Every structure is written in structure tokens, then in C-alpha cells.
Amino acid sequence: MRLPLRAQRLCSARNAGTGHIKFIPSLLVLTSVCLAGAGVSLPQGTSQSAAASPVLAAMDEELGRSMAVLGKADPPAYFIDYTVTETQRAEVMGSNGALLSSEERRTRWLEVQVRAGSYALDNTRKVGDRQSFFSPSPGSPVPIEDAPAVLRRAIWLETDRQYRAAAEALIKIKTGKEVKVETAEGQAPDFSREQAHTSYAPRVSFQLDRRPWEEKVRVYTRAFRDSPAILNSIVTFSALAQNQYQATSERTRLQFGQLRYRLELFIQGKAPDGMDISRYYNFDWTDPAGAPDNGTVLAQAQAMRKELEALVAAPLVEPYAGPAMLTGRAAAVFFHEVFGHRAEGHRQKDITEGQTFARKVGEQILPEFLSVSDDPTAKRVGSTVLLGYYPFDDEGVRSERVKLVDKGVLRGFLMSRSPLIGFPQSNGHGRRQIGFAPVSRQGNLIVESSRQVSNARLRQMLIEEIKRQSKPFGLLIDDIAGGFTFTGRGQPQAFQVLPLVVFKVYPDGRPDELVRGVDIVGTPLVSLTKILATGDTPEVFNGYCGAESGSVPVAAISPAILISEMEVQKKQTSTDKPPILPPPLHDPQAKAHPEPAKGARQ
DSSP states (O other), X not given: OOSGXXXXXXXXXXXXXXXXXXXXXXXXXXXXXXXXXXXXXXXTTOOBSXXXXXHHXXXXXXXXXXXXXXXXXXXXXXXXXEEEEEEEEEEEEEETTEEEEEEEEEEEEEEEEEEEBOSSSBTTOOOTTSOOSOOOOOXXXXXXXXXXXXXXXXXXXXXXXXXXXXXXXXXXXXXXHTTSOOOSGGGSOSSOOOOOOXXXXXXXXXXXXXXXXXXXXXXXXXXXXXXXXXXXXXXXXXXXXXXXXXXXXXXOEEXXXXXXXXXXXXXXXXXXXXXXXXXXXXXXXXXXXXXXXXXXXXXXXXXXXXXXXHHHHOOBOOOEEEEEEEOHHHHHHHHHHHTGGGGXXXXXXXXXXXXXXXXXXTSBOSOTTEEEEEOTXXXXXXXXXXXXXOSBOTTSOBOOOEXXXXXXXXXXXXXXXXXXXXXXXXXXXXXXXXXXXXXXXXXXXEEEESSBOOHHHXXXXXXXXXXXXXXXXXXXXXXXXXXXXXXXXXXXXXXXEEEEEEEEEOTTSOOOEEEBOEEEEEOHHHHGGGEEEEOSOOEEEXXXXXXXXXXXXXXXXXXXXXXXXXXXXXXXXXXXXXXXXXXXXXXXXXXXXOOOOTTOOX
């Protein structure tokens, strides 16, 4: 977990064997800049919407030099990938009515991938149950200005370093193969041959006067001071423009960028028994016209405050197994953790993984009324931006929609360029955070249902199921922080989802009761078969997912679901009591200090 304001994230897949808006035009101005032309040759049939960057020209020249020599070396470098990621980020962070930080920075980061050997067997191969002999370098910083000579020098040095490491790893792999049993998974090639792509999109950037957002952040965090139950509050506004330049020895040449804005609200309190309570909400938009207005944000802040005050006073719930209803956002995280990570292709190939679905293609794994796809080509659902959109993955493959489950039957996996027997090609899901090697990852996971009822009817079905099972109550999971799952063989094949707002639902007509202190737990093959019906209104969960290739932006979309049996366990908690004294602003004996005049500094 990073900062608390990142609480709403889809957490790691752990191999332990290993949520109408108006915009104030003066705040943000997006400037798209076409880059100067450069001498990069274009394959026949290439379409352009912008000129190629000098960054690509420098990459092109070094690729030619490197492949001419290293491609004939022993062992030969059969594939080289150069990627430069340019990041422009502005961030304004505040707490309790004052700024914590306000900054903007721009960086460029070079990553070089060299594969030695052949598509069938190369330096990335895992031998037996060992981790790969090859640990790719996280890369190196390069100048933020277009300085081809300096960039070429950095590429030259990094290529040499990567080739040496790849050659050494390949020797060890070939030796290790002599004393290890070859598995069926190991018969698949190490790297797939893919169509080369050439695409030059305009460079994205933003021009931002941070002062209006600094004042907004002060106002938003000041609103949280009215509640003595709130011990800490953090509000963060961020603008992110990221441009990627990629050139490979297969003649892929890519230049594209994405622009994202985010406003995050986080508050934290403590129950009398010591349990930490938090609430989180984020606004995401890609068009400056999508920024939320003050009224929208302050209304959400007020709702968060009331929810936290209620949670602090709510009773604990004991471990339970029985009927439950998950609202759409909660169900989206449920599917991301329980199913999505286990549908990532590389987990079917690695023998240290549990390989839950590796042999189940063509078999029913979900109720027949459910289908699941992953579509990184989708930019939004209705007016909601999807964080899992990208035009090309980090291996230079065009993103595409993938049908994973059709009417309950498993049809395929999310594929990077690491092939499987029966799945020889990538479907554009090789993703990574800067500094990590790509593996197959989720983008926008979409759950669809043919057995839909209104959410009100779904809740009534929950009550009927509680009565049928003679249970004293059921659970309604209304909001969720994230979750994690274990996929490796070294630990149980289990998942844990972290609810924020949970209600007891009584079958005798009593009002729903807010409770706290539980996490959802279970195993995938059992849990996925206990879904009885769904609602008719899809909801979106946007977050960041951490796994072997780092933290990547994702979305999950699902209607509400009714589950016949769901297990919850006690949440990890603290025994520290709340602060002895009340907050200064809520202590009648504390001396009041007036707010500084606008423009004054403390």
C-alpha cells in the first residue's frame, strides 16, 4: 500500500509460492503538439496523424547498429526493443485546509529489452520451478529535451548491458534444461511473432496554472475539519500526460500518448475499539471539460463524512457464511480478483502458479448466464472514463477485445507475447509499469449477464435466499476498497476482498444495519459457481492493480450480483485507542486561531 489516498486500488495478484459535471474553463488547457519530423522510414500502408519524433529517429539508428553486430553474435540477439516514456505530472496535495505540496515535473525514461537465442528458446525461459535467470534492468533516465546524440549514447550503453545479461542467462538456461524435466507448458515458445505496427499520434501535454487547484484543495480539505470523527484528510489533484516512443527490431514504430486527470478524496477515523476506518472517492477524467465542479466535490465530501461518522459508531460483525449481495462496484472488484488474475496467460505457463484455469478451456466455470470480456479499446462506459484503455500494449501489440468467458464457458486467456500451447499469439495484453518487464494483465474487465433483474428486485431475492437458508441475516456489500489474490502454489488458491461499507439485511423487515470489521474471503472455483442472479445496471470501478509487472491502471465493470453463499472473516485491526484529546477545533478549552488572510502564508 502506498499513501492512504491510494486506498482505492485493485491490489496485487500475489504469487507467494511466491466509483453531470461542470468545468471551469480557466483551470486547465490541454495543448496537443505535433512533433517535428525525423528521418524514420515508414512501412508500406502506414497512416500518420503526426510526424515522427526525433526520439524515434535516434532509436532507429541505434537499432540498425545493434542488430548488425549483436544479431550475428554468439548467442545472437534476435529481438531488441527500445522504449522511451516521457512523463509530465502536476500534483497538488492538501490536508485539513492547507497545502502539503504543489509541484510539476517532467521526465524521460529509457528501457531496453534484448532477447538472445531464438523465438523458441531465449534468455527469459524459466527452468523448472526456478525463477528466471534473467532480471531485466529497470532502465535509465535520459534528457527531457531532444538531444539525439545523448540519447543514442544512453541507448548504446543500456543495449550493451542488456545483451551481456541476456547472453549469460541463456547459457545457464541451456545448462539447466539438461537436468530438469520438461513440462508440457515448457514446450511452448518463449516469444511470439507478431505483426509490426507503425503509428505516429500527436504528442500530448497540458498547460496548468496550479493556483486555482491549490485553492480548491484547501476548500475541499477544510470541509473535513467540521467533523471531530475525522482524524486525517488528504485531497490530491493530479494531471498526468504520458507519451510513449517505441521501436523494435521487427520494425514496429509507435508514438502515442494519454492524458489523465484525477481528484482523490481520502479521510480516516478510528473507532472506540481502535479499528482504523477510512473512506475514499476519486474523480477521473481525460478531457479538461470533464473536471468536477465545487458543488459536486463538496457534496461527495459531505457524504463521505457522514459515512465515516456512521462507521466509527457501527457495531462489529462476526465471521459469517451465507447469502450476500454485492453492488456493481463491489462485484467489479470481486471479478477482478477472483477471475481476472487467473485468466492472465502467463499464469497458465508458469509451473509455480496454481494454474486454476489452465486445463479448463471449453469447460463451464461460471453460471451460464454470465459472460466476461476484457476490452482495453473501450475509453468509457456512458460518461464514465475507463482507466484500462490503451491503444497499444507495452510489447507493441495493438490492444483488442478478448472474450474470456462465453455463457459460462471459458474460451481463452489474456495474452502477452509469451505463448501458450493452443494460444500462440498475443491479444494485446502485455502491460507493465515503467521499470518492469511486461506480462499479461487486465485492462477493462467487463461482466455481462443474461439473467438481469432490477437492483430492488435483487435485494428482495437476497431476503428470499436468507429465509430459504434459515439464516438470521444476509450481507449487502455496498462499497469496497480493493482486494488481493494468491495465485501461486505455495499458498492456498484464495482471494481476499476489502469492503468499506457493509450492511446486515434482516429477513423480518427490520432496517438494514451498518456494520464493520470484515473482509470477504474464499476460493475461486467454489465462489464463482454460487452467483444466482445479477442486477441490470453496470457500475465501474477504476483503480490501479499491482502484480509482477508493477502497478497499471485498470477498470472493472459489473452489475450487482447475488451470491448464495459468501464467507467473511474478521478484518485486521489496531488496538491503539483514539486520541486522548479532541481535535483543537472541537475542544472548547482550546484557544481559537483565525484563518490567515487570503494570500498570507503561515
